[in-house]
Amino acid sequence: MKMRRVGSHPIQSVMEWFEDGIEAGENGILVYPNTQTFREICMQYAKDHLVAREEEQKENEDNDDDYSDNNNRRKEQLLMPRIILIATFYDTVNAVKHNLSAVGVDVQSHIDDGSLLIVDAYDGYYRNIDGIKKLVASLSERARKEGRIGVSVISNMGFFFLYDGDGDASELISYETSLPSKTDGGNVRGFSCYHTRDYENLDDSQKKELLTQGQKKSLEVTESAAYVAFDA
Amino acid sequence: MQGLPSLPVVVRLLLSGKERKDKDTHSNENKYYEGLNRNRSNEEHSNEDNKDDKPLANLLIVDDDPDIAQVLEQGFLKNSFLVSTFTNPEEALKNFQSNSEDYCLMLSDIRMPGISGIKLARKVKEINPKVKVVLMTSFEIKDNEFSKVFPSTQVDGFAQKPIRIEDLTNKILDIIGESKRRISL
Numbered sequence: 001m002k003m004r005r006v007g008s009h010p011i012q013s014v015m016e017w018f019e020d021g022i023e024a025g026e027n028g029i030l031v032y033p034n035t036q037t038f039r040e041i042c043m044q045y046a047k048d049h050l051v052a053r054e055e056e057q058k059e060n061e062d063n064d065d066d067y068s069d070n071n072n073r074r075k076e077q078l079l080m081p082r083i084i085l086i087a088t089f090y091d092t093v094n095a096v097k098h099n100l101s102a103v104g105v106d107v108q109s110h111i112d113d114g115s116l117l118i119v120d121a122y123d124g125y126y127r128n129i130d131g132i133k134k135l136v137a138s139l140s141e142r143a144r145k146e147g148r149i150g151v152s153v154i155s156n157m158g159f160f161f162l163y164d165g166d167g168d169a170s171e172l173i174s175y176e177t178s179l180p181s182k183t184d185g186g187n188v189r190g191f192s193c194y195h196t197r198d199y200e201n202l203d204d205s206q207k208k209e210l211l212t213q214g215q216k217k218s219l220e221v222t223e224s225a226a227y228v229a230f231d232a
Numbered sequence: 233m234q235g236l237p238s239l240p241v242v243v244r245l246l247l248s249g250k251e252r253k254d255k256d257t258h259s260n261e262n263k264y265y266e267g268l269n270r271n272r273s274n275e276e277h278s279n280e281d282n283k284d285d286k287p288l289a290n291l292l293i294v295d296d297d298p299d300i301a302q303v304l305e306q307g308f309l310k311n312s313f314l315v316s317t318f319t320n321p322e323e324a325l326k327n328f329q330s331n332s333e334d335y336c337l338m339l340s341d342i343r344m345p346g347i348s349g350i351k352l353a354r355k356v357k358e359i360n361p362k363v364k365v366v367l368m369t370s371f372e373i374k375d376n377e378f379s380k381v382f383p384s385t386q387v388d389g390f391a392q393k394p395i396r397i398e399d400l401t402n403k404i405l406d407i408i409g410e411s412k413r414r415i416s417l
Contacts, residue, residue: 035296035345089343090296092371095370120371158343158345161348162342162343162348163348163351195345195346196345197345198345198346
């Protein structure tokens, strides 16, 4: 596996990868350099999808007379944004809410309207390793029923490094490989996010297994750049 | 070494550390805080109040949140402890491996990337079982959360953040109790 540098700004590169690199129905792997970068990724993504959408929606409402049947679907999409699920691990749920509010996201209203869920990844994995998967499946179903664009899942994988002894990554690899790299007709974009210090706990064969068994796309972000992995 | 700005004796961690991060200054956590990964005694501290007191104990403090680590360091220095503070658990472990006999107790955050507090506790106890371990977290401590850890990891106490420094100090003094060392300078 080789790495190719993409974009000029790490956070922007991640946003572009989230949008263009990972299609609906796909699960990708993101490695981030520090917790602050992960915070910024969550903040930027929520801002782009929730705040920008609010502004666009307001603008369209102001020009409501211009709406025609052709853009009704667009209007509906604006009214029904994708569901964003953030499974946090190194920050508390309240801290994530606080951070999102700081960039202008009306957190409570988006939680209330079902567009935003913030959960502790610990709760999503501890009692039942498939807890997050089940939650995502229900969100996916709800998104379809509500006519939403889909679901985006930003999940911090730090939980899998909380207990395990050195080198024991079997549970993690088993979990990751259980997530299909691509589901035809799927409406979920999944991003498994690893702090680089956690990721570096894996040996080369485990990293390879993580990526190749599920044929996952991956993006590795450093403090100054972002790199996508590709087959040599 | 320059003295740190003095803090009130009772330092309240008003918010959990993970909620207090300054987004701009912590974009590079390691660089920002590399200066803190060192040992300080209260002799080096600017506080003169306890200059005649001998340190109560030597503590190893590990928290990946630089703000929390600094507040703890200053609070314990003020309360007459010797402290070595680390934001990187790998570096803390390296230090402990070389100086395990110097420490009386390790106070560590639980959720840290690289080496979690639980793993760190396990390693510390392997190296020197006499050293007490207190784990702290900003997250709700659930009844069965640590059932997966015990009995493989012996932990002497837990602390839920936010916590007042004086409460944490009392907890630590209770834990080190009989084994409390007075360190001669």
